[in-house]
Amino acid sequence: MAPTKAPDSSRRSDRSRRAIHEAALALVGEVGYQRTTIEGIAARAGVGKQTIYRWWPSKAAVLMEAFLGLAGRADEETGPRSDDAAQGIPDTGDLAADLKLVLRATVDELNDPALEAPTRALTAEGIVDAKLGAEFVAKLLDPQLALYVTRLRAAQEAGELRADADPRIALELLIGPLMHRWLLRTLPLTHAYADAIVDYTLGGLTPRP
Amino acid sequence: MAPTKAPDSSRRSDRSRRAIHEAALALVGEVGYQRTTIEGIAARAGVGKQTIYRWWPSKAAVLMEAFLGLAGRADEETGPRSDDAAQGIPDTGDLAADLKLVLRATVDELNDPALEAPTRALTAEGIVDAKLGAEFVAKLLDPQLALYVTRLRAAQEAGELRADADPRIALELLIGPLMHRWLLRTLPLTHAYADAIVDYTLGGLTPRP
Structure with a gap:
């Protein structure tokens, strides 16, 4: 199921990204867009906020990617494409x-x-x-x-x-x-x-x- | 244009109501629903906040009536009905x-x-x-x-x-x-x-x- 062997750091990044996406979606759903902060997402995802600042320019960018990731996973679940x-x-x-x-x-x-x-x-x-x-x-x-x-x-x-x-x-x-x-x-x-x-x-x- | 002669206090009430409606619509447009308060509406309309509390049970009720009033005025402007x-x-x-x-x-x-x-x-x-x-x-x-x-x-x-x-x-x-x-x-x-x-x-x- 995993045809290519990713190096450890890349796997860690993938896990962190996914955790950040999920934290961002959960938070914005709970407290709304205005009150969702990079700090809040970082705390919930269990990463440092510098990790988020390094990867994304803004809160909107994190959420955009989280939704794109969600759409991608929904496609995977409905079968091969x-x-x-x-x-x-x-x-x-x-x-x-x-x-x-x-x-x-x-x-x-x-x-x-x-x-x-x-x-x-x-x-x-x-x-x-x-x-x-x-x-x-x-x-x-x-x-x-x-x-x-x-x-x-x-x-x-x-x-x-x-x-x-x-x-x-x-x-x-x-x-x-x-x-x-x-x-x-x-x-x-x-x-x-x-x-x-x-x-x-x-x-x-x-x-x- | 004014077939019935309203007593002064009723006219004052109408003026206040209209001012409160307008203040509520303007405020919610500027700062959003969450940050619109009865106090803010009262200050902008130039009335005491007790006036608003006496006439409406909630902020939502003020806004609802403001929108209904707006719809009514739009009808008046487009001609007799x-x-x-x-x-x-x-x-x-x-x-x-x-x-x-x-x-x-x-x-x-x-x-x-x-x-x-x-x-x-x-x-x-x-x-x-x-x-x-x-x-x-x-x-x-x-x-x-x-x-x-x-x-x-x-x-x-x-x-x-x-x-x-x-x-x-x-x-x-x-x-x-x-x-x-x-x-x-x-x-x-x-x-x-x-x-x-x-x-x-x-x-x-x-x-x-």
């Missing part, structure tokens, strides 16, 4: 089925208690702090949205999506309702809801002949 | 046109600099504080969403909306993308975007014969 990042959304030739699979997985992630508090804390901070929000959108959200664009373009080429639909807008019809319901907690976020969003969005709300 | 709250969304018989009108107005409201900071501060707080979030959804958001349900039901009766579509889900396809774009600042929130959301949602993303 190729190096082709664009395969984030499967293409079985059935657009509705593929989108339902991805949106249901998103529902599961959003409902995961371990992720909920830090994700809410960070999203809330980005909503009031434009600079931090822009950074998280650029580094965390946009790469995910690009996967939708790729899948929707393929659907367009296959004639499954209207030729005049802008994939960048179309994806917001799928993601927007999900996030709105989750962020504002208006109603329960379920697989049935994810399926309905896909069916309504693809089929449209006006009657078809 | 009947007592029928359900007429919030016009019914001209053209569903697409009516929805575009309402979503464009929502875009304008969200882009209004005077509303932006307090709305962001309160939304962000509701995202991390489930109790406060639920209160704002119940008192501020749900009554607005009910107007969409009413309009979409009428469209359903007129055959303009699929009979099998749930209006409560359908409205999230319209509101969700707008709020997602505004909250996360992914891309500019424009009238053209509001129009596209209506067209895509009603027509659907898959080709029609």
Whole structure:
């Protein structure tokens, strides 16, 4: 399971990084972004704060990497993946089925208690702090949205999506309702809801002949 | 313009209430929900803090009423309205046109600099504080969403909306993308975007014969 033998210091670094990520996510979920400090993360991770200052320029950078690490581990747990990042959304030739699979997985992630508090804390901070929000959108959200664009373009080429639909807008019809319901907690976020969003969005709300 | 003559003390109360609302909205926009205090609101409004404690049970209650007052004033400014709250969304018989009108107005409201900071501060707080979030959804958001349900039901009766579509889900396809774009600042929130959301949602993303 470990094809390359890392030197001890590198293994120690990996362990420390992981401990720092976990401490950062736990803390921001518990006390919010504002009250999370480098000192607090260091104490919780059992490392010196100089270790954190040496590796990251800011608290935001630590958290960004912690979320990226989390996304990476979630991918590992759901099985092997190729190096082709664009395969984030499967293409079985059935657009509705593929989108339902991805949106249901998103529902599961959003409902995961371990992720909920830090994700809410960070999203809330980005909503009031434009600079931090822009950074998280650029580094965390946009790469995910690009996967939708790729899948929707393929659907367009296959004639499954209207030729005049802008994939960048179309994806917001799928993601927007999900996030709105989750962020504002208006109603329960379920697989049935994810399926309905896909069916309504693809089929449209006006009657078809 | 003032059909009933209010006694002096009532007029003074109205002035104080308005000053307190404005102070609360300004403060929460500037320093966030957590750091907004009854004392701070009182000082800014030029009233004693006992005045606020006498009229409202909590800081959240002051802000809730301030937002409700704001919504009321926005309605006054856009012209006369009947007592029928359900007429919030016009019914001209053209569903697409009516929805575009309402979503464009929502875009304008969200882009209004005077509303932006307090709305962001309160939304962000509701995202991390489930109790406060639920209160704002119940008192501020749900009554607005009910107007969409009413309009979409009428469209359903007129055959303009699929009979099998749930209006409560359908409205999230319209509101969700707008709020997602505004909250996360992914891309500019424009009238053209509001129009596209209506067209895509009603027509659907898959080709029609």
